[in-house]
Amino acid sequence: MPELPDLEIIREYLAPRLPGVAVTGVDTPRPLIVRNLAGGEPADALPGRRFTGVARRGKNLLLSLDSGVTIVITPMLAGRIRYAAPLGKKRVRDALILSLDNGMELRYHDAKDMGKVYIVADLNQAPGMMEMGPEADDPALTLGAFRERLKKHQGEIKGVLTNQRFVAGIGNAYADEILWCAAIYPMRRRASLSEQEVERLYNCMRIALQRAVETLRERVGDRIDVEVRDFLAIHGKDDGECPRCGGRISTITYERSTTYFCRNCQPGLMVNKGRSLELPGRN
Numbered sequence: 001m002p003e004l005p006d007l008e009i010i011r012e013y014l015a016p017r018l019p020g021v022a023v024t025g026v027d028t029p030r031p032l033i034v035r036n037l038a039g040g041e042p043a044d045a046l047p048g049r050r051f052t053g054v055a056r057r058g059k060n061l062l063l064s065l066d067s068g069v070t071i072v073i074t075p076m077l078a079g080r081i082r083y084a085a086p087l088g089k090k091r092v093r094d095a096l097i098l099s100l101d102n103g104m105e106l107r108y109h110d111a112k113d114m115g116k117v118y119i120v121a122d123l124n125q126a127p128g129m130m131e132m133g134p135e136a137d138d139p140a141l142t143l144g145a146f147r148e149r150l151k152k153h154q155g156e157i158k159g160v161l162t163n164q165r166f167v168a169g170i171g172n173a174y175a176d177e178i179l180w181c182a183a184i185y186p187m188r189r190r191a192s193l194s195e196q197e198v199e200r201l202y203n204c205m206r207i208a209l210q211r212a213v214e215t216l217r218e219r220v221g222d223r224i225d226v227e228v229r230d231f232l233a234i235h236g237k238d239d240g241e242c243p244r245c246g247g248r249i250s251t252i253t254y255e256r257s258t259t260y261f262c263r264n265c266q267p268g269l270m271v272n273k274g275r276s277l278e279l280p281g282r283n
């Protein structure tokens with residue numbers, strides 16, 4: 001699932017390339033995924049229009065056009081954005097294909113049909129946008145502001161971290177990385193976290209996201225449609241070892257989403273059995 005770091009790299013890639021480029025053709029092989037909330041059909045709204053900007057909000061990519069509309073791509077679990085020379089054929093599960101006047105094409109492909117592409121006149125027309133919290137990497141989101149926001153959210157801490165109303169941009173994979181970094185059991189109740197644990201959580205959120213952006217910036221290159229996740233410490237490491245303690249990584253699958261954690265470093269009980277862990281500071 002593309003999350004803040006993945007989409008940030010796609011934004012960085014497209015930002016110097018798309019503005020000024022015009023859409024010459026629109027194909028929507030899977031029309032249920034592409035919704036024109038600005039009125040009319042997608043195929044009518046886009047041809048002849050030029051891109052004016054590329055931005056990101058949470059786990060959404062925003063492509064603005066000179067007509068004032070914005071294409072909001074919400075990739076959810078499996079959506080992929082491809083910007084390259086035309087493939088010359090439709091692939092199964094291609095949902096939107098934009099031909100461009102610079103000879104390239106922009107495709108949205110979704111193997112699970114769970115994502116959406118919205119064409120909106122006002123960003124708040126896109127579902128969830130109005131209620132979204134601050135970006136997880138927003139400099140204005142200080143530790144103090146983070147603490148205050150956290151108080152309003154109940155339940156298990158992983159659920160809070162991935163709630164876009166709390167902070168925007170974190171999904172299943174980076175929540176696992178952040179909680180492992182902070183040595184917090186993913187199913188801990190938010191209210192049970194100590195002041196110190198909340199500070200660790202905040203620091204780890206910043207560290208994990210920033211390091212991922214830096215790594216992806218070096219690794220992704222032109223293949224923005226390929227998700228790079230092999231550098232993660234714990235998420236996706238089936239049968240792997242915890243890089244901190246060497247213990248076996250545990251998984252819990254619930255509603256098709258798998259949580260990875262280390263039972264040693266992230267104990268489920270409140271007591272940490274007196275072991276000392278090496279925990280990260282601000283840098």
Ligand SMILES: [Zn+2]
Pocket residue numbers: 242243244245246247262263264265266
């Ligand atoms: Zn461990």
